[in-house]
Amino acid sequence: MIKIFDFISLKPSILLFLNIGLVFIIIFLGRHKSPKSTLMWAMVMTLIPIVGFILYLLLGQDYKKRKMFKLKEEEDYFLSSITNYQANFMESGKFLGNNEKTKEYYDLIRLNLNSDESFYTDDNKIDIFFQGKTKFESLLNDIDNAESSIDIQYYIFKSDLIGSELIRRLENKQAQGVKVRLLYDGVGGRFLKKHDLDKLKELGADVEIFFPNLIRRFNLRLNYRNHRKLVIIDNKIGYIGGFNVGDEYLGLDKNFGFWRDTHIRVEGSAVAGIKFRFLKDFNYASKKTDPRAESFSRPSKTAGNSGIQIITSGPDTKYENIKNMMFKMITSAKDRVVIQTPYFIPDDTILDAIKTASVSGVDVSIMIPKNPDHPFVLWASLSYLGEVIASGAKAYLYDEGFMHCKMLLVDEYLSTIGSANMDIRSFSLNFESNALIFDDDVNQKLYNQFLEDVKNSEELTLEKYESRNKLVKIKESFSRLLSPIL
Template sequence: MYVTTLLLGLIIFLNIIFAFVVIFQERRDIGSTWAWLLVLLLIPIAGFVLYLFFAQNFRRKRLFYWDDIKKRGLDRGLKFQMSQFRSDQFQFKNNISSQNKDLITMNLLHNQAVLSEDNQVEIFTDGKKKFAALFQDIEQASEFIHIQYYIIQKDNLGKQLMDLLTKKAKEGVKVRVLYDELGSRRINKKFLQDLREAGGKVEAFFPSKYRLINLRLNYRNHRKLVIIDGKIGYIGGFNVGDEYLGLSPKFGYWRDTHLRIEGAAVYSIQTRFILDWNLASADHDVVYTPSLFPHLPSKGNVGIQIVSSGPDSEYEHIKNGYLKMITSARKSIYIQTPYFIPDSSVLDALRVASLSGVEVNVMIPDKPDHMFVYWATLSHIGELLKVGAKVYLYNNGFIHGKTIVIDDEISSVGTANIDFRSFKLNFEVNAFIYDECISQHLNDNFRKDIEVSSVLTLEEYQERSRWIRIKESISRLLSPIL
């Protein structure tokens, strides 16, 4: 009896200590703080274990260093553009970029997101078409292929990709593949063996240091990037797996958004890959060479910034970009996201926009892939319905695209969802696009998706059952740590 009392007292004491750590040491936002306090209070021992695995704070650490890979040529270009913006001497090539100077300046000065205005962009919403184009580009590669995905499945599509990369490696093309260990947990050494034996290099991001134990489990690299010969770049929401071709019995058709880019924005995509690769690779073998950043003739006139964010960033760069876009809206906002769990700043910005007469449109899936996230999404969607926003439930399979379009003029496409995880915990990357044609194309896709979606009205939402309301409330309470 004495031992039991002593043990209980020790657990209570440790919980108090951890509570003080959460409140005073970690300096988290209030929502996350209360969520972790609730976990520690309700499940004392298990809560401590969860805290160790899921609550590290990388914002006090600097993981990526510009000088590590000695990209002196790009460094000079970045400093020159920053100097031009600070002195108000930068010469914009199109009106849309000029009209959004504040957003561009924020991304440039605080995220080193260089603006390029000579890009050509192709939009993919269908997995079969996206991977057909990607495989064709890989087939034509002559110098190098850099590939980074959150998920690479050990299935037919994954094997096709590995077989093609192995073939190119045997031809003498330098192949590097970076995957996230958690997202790609089903692949193994045998699956990668042929590529490595052919001379290709493969690395895992934040791998387990000890078998079955990974204290960085909660901080995943959610980026999806491909760079071919430094001339072509891919960025967007598609991972590698049969389900992204619409072959999953559970999800059916997979609706996503991905970009194929030619132009100087490929330099920025390449830079992002190299930084991630050198962090994951023990050899840090990629250094600046002109062949990695070849001269690129102008392919178009689309303005693009490649913006990255992650748990090591001082600021939530992609979220801040979203906020700046939302608050600049005069006519319309179109958002597609599989998860809608915004923090109070984004939710308030959308509510204010709707109350101000801006047409706010949000499209989410009508089926869950993660139950708690789904119920938390519905809870937050209700807040928008109350202020007159239009909400659409995608019925034609699963919508996974992460897009936001403002006034048919500026847009963002990438890997970041509208949720706490993408804003704070995951390593993400988005293309911020300053072009009317691309933005209108994205909105045309949204309007086509409306044809296979149902409208969620405020009346229907308010008629949901008490049990659904309970699940929403619990999920919303835990949403800062989902």
């Protein structure tokens, strides 16, 4: 009979062989992934036996990705008639759009048409918001004036002052006969009190949760979060950008202070692109699969002359569409590249594009917040910033509060604003949406605001970066290893 102390003496070796077997399972499951990501998980398993495999199941597996792609793929045919027409129109040599400058970027438009079915429109009017106060004032006003429908989708939705006020306005409109649909993420909306939505539901509004929590405020599915922030009103007005729903976005959180973000309001045909994206997510969450119940018509009069493509990416897309768009933008730059992001953790493709642009003489500037919401993300970001600074780029640490905007502008015509951070998680793990804008006036307004932000920032020079102490270097090195999951 084996005594208890004999079993204990054998247990470490059993665990060792079990852990080795689990490492081989990770390697097999990751055979179609980036080798760096698989190697990172194998390292985690080696350093933290067994527990590392549990973390992999929470953060690294992708069985949901395969399932979701199959479900979403059945709906994607709906846009093909529009995008195929535009692609064929461009291939025939005809001019798409009213601005000659746009023709210089036909390859970028084609990329988005072919990979994401992102149709191009050029009859749009754009208003830009850099602060929560003006954004929410405009949004609430548009909600109050809604006549037929209000569709709202946010990653974070809280039951605080602005969240409660927004719900109250939605209740009023639903009671008036306006159709209201609300979608929020299971993790981002975990602090939204369930009873706060009871009246809205009783009035007839459709409320859905994307990947709901099995246990309240606790969700094991940390990947594949719906990070989009979209609003569509009467199919005529659309909102897209970086603001969520919470008092901190109004600068009312003392820990964050002033909140600097970027969001846009759109009128024109591009609103249909925002609506199609909302419908796919809402139909998935509500288990509906046919977006054709919604009808759209081109606006009777032109709202403006800004060109827009709505680009989306996530676990349900075949390609990393937003990353590919950004890569194409950066590699096309001739004069300047400006990036504002709360998290700067690019993959090798984007990092090489940025460094190549900088070495080529393009004026590259990158801004991140000096006071982060996640310390590991800051240390990893500093590590990557050190590389691009060494290539000749400029780096700034925003110090007026917290900077949350996700903005990339190239030269004097191209800009993109949306929900995607400049990081690996936004490129491949989260559901994101960005507006790609072809407009020199919008580009200039964004650049002017960037120059104002520089006044409230500290420049991180190569000399400052190289003088950091050993502890910071260790933190950077460790955090960079975790880049694929931050």
